[in-house]
Amino acid sequence: MLNFDFHNPTRLVFGQGTIKNLGKYIEEYGDKKVLLLYGKGSIFKNGVYEEVVNSLKEYGIEYVEMDGVKPNPVLSKVIETVDLMKREKVDAIVAVGGGSVLDTSKISAAAYYYEGNPWDFYEGKVYPEKALPIYGVLTISATGSEMNSGGVITNEEEKKKWGWGSKYTYPRLSIVDPSVQKSLPRNQTVNGAVDTLTHVFEAYFGGTSGTLMQDEFSEGIVRTTMASVKVLLENPEDYEARANLAWAATLALNGLNGLGRRGDWASHSIEHSVSAYYDIAHGEGLSIVMPAWMKYVYKNDVEKFARFGEKIFGIVKEDKEEQALAAIEAYKEFLRSIGAPVSLSERNIGEEHLKEMAENAVLRGPLGSLKKLQAEDVFEIYKLAL
Template identity: 45%
Template sequence: MCYTVIMNNFDFKNPTQIIFGKDSEKRTGVLAAEYGAKKVLLHYGGGSIKKTGLYDRVTASLKAAGLEVFELAGVKPNPRLSLVREGVSLCREHSIDLILAVGGGSVIDSAKAIGIGAVYEGDVWDFYTGKAEPQGSLKVATILTIPAAGSESSNGSVITNEDGGLKRPCGSDFIYPVFSICNPELAFTLPVSQIANGTADIFAHMHERYFTNVKQVDLTDRLIEAGMRNIIHHAPRLLDNPEDYDTWAEVMWTGTIAHNNLLDTGRVGDWGSHDIEHELSGMFDIAHGAGLAIIIPAWMKYVYKHDVELFAQFAERVFFVERDYVNPWKTALEGIYRLEQHFKRMGMAIRLSEVGITDDSFDEMAEKATAGDSAALGNFVKLDKTAIIKIFKLAE
């Protein structure tokens, strides 16, 4: 095994202002004005925010603060490049100075893409292929309705190019929202499938940071374990009581902390499972969280021998597995089993066959995942095309 012995040097600053709690969306207009906005592009998905009345409350708040409001609806899960390009045009045409994303990770990621695209002369997709790096952005703010992606306080955005089914991430410090409004009540209307997918995504953001070759990062180990335990404790409670404020508050705040870059200070995350999953949802349009619940356990089974002790630590500290001192690898495997059971309890598929993906596609997905710059995915264990196919087999 190859370990970096000490905590890595790091820079950490997260500039997003979080406004958390009941009725916090009523402050939208005042906040946007404080951040200097005059013309706001309201960006959202479909009709759900109109049904719930959120749309009315937000536009009323913006108008009460004297702001001019433009609109771009129609964001879909795995947000499309074509809509982003439309948003870029709109922002230029109307000299928009703040994009307000009202929705979940897809809407926020779309807004972020519009923000960096609007101040760039070339095509916004350049940022997602690595051809260019963002040099600035229009201000982006969010009203979070789906705790999951952590995009409300992250420096990342993931966009899907319909032309080829390519789902690609872009990271830049210009991408942090200026403020994010997080009211747990806005999640009360989510269907069970989105509860399951969202909480799986939150877990996954901690998982990707946890499995690292950097040793002597005890504080972040413990903080991540705290977050993992919290999401595993609270997620199932939402199935029984999807309108429980307390539980949603736990899930929503954990979702933000899971992905605001605090939890990977000093360490190098893996992100192999995310990259593999992007091929799944790029090709089959299944939800990101649903794909992760299938890929993560398979990834774990493929890599755990690389660091049995870290997997044993995960099992012991997150799932309170009793350590097998003679056979620590059994402790490690028990942790993976319990994670699968958690996803099953959430009503999720944990095998590709359950969602109709068969081995016909394994080669193509693995090929795409390792195309271009990324001949090998992940950091904890480097995964080439052969390794990725093995992971698909373990998930079959």
């Protein structure tokens, strides 16, 4: 186990009927005027917009609105958001939506105090010294962004989809009401579950030993996620399954799962390059990329992949390498069973840009820790995923 330094100051309010208290919390923390940031309108269908706005009005919180944050959120939207915030001199951001809205809120909260291009934070040219407070209202569980400091933004012009965060960009408070996720389309529930699983795997397969407590924690999240998504595909309205899936998603990336481990994170970069080139959901991209990554790297930690097989799928074989390979197959089979794609061709992606995408994926240097990956390795992984 590696040494670690953990500090997650986000307050998480979780459960049915909790959104109506949003205004009360904001009032208690003393903020008067907020930017209300959201996406493309699903919050009008599931009733969350109304609940949020009613609560803000009830507690006399003034708000200005910015809508239109896209999945795979983009830099141009961040710039537009920051401009509005500066003109309107808001005290805080209320981010209502999923990972894309939360992620947009984080860079915007920091860029509020910066005069240059927000992308400078992503390039490491500048570091924040403060950020506006963020209040999150989550409408889809997937990225864990409601309880961590990070966010992924796509710079469309430069085709860069990168992550960034700072200790100032943890939401002050996030509300997770799993019941509002009952109306999610099937594929979004599935993508969220895959994203959660992948977050766990990025830490779990990072090649650090002596982490029994973390491994148990990871495996618990994985089993919970798999069981809950199966229930929800049968009955999308099952509250307990929604709640367990939501809590699993938050735990998968609120920092705990990565403690004492190096983490790998190659698969995320490999996927980001896919969704920078093609309009594909992050969860779908991960579903395609991760099993291919597993196949390419498992020899660097056969024991861990074998353990994965036993603890998640009950696979025990005399030959540990066979057990590891069977585990990877079982994971692919699980993905198929929930209707998630496991190959690029299922999303009509061919060999056309693979070389370019591989070069793009390693722009910030070689990827991963279990096995260091150069562009040619990433290219091989893309080919395995065809």
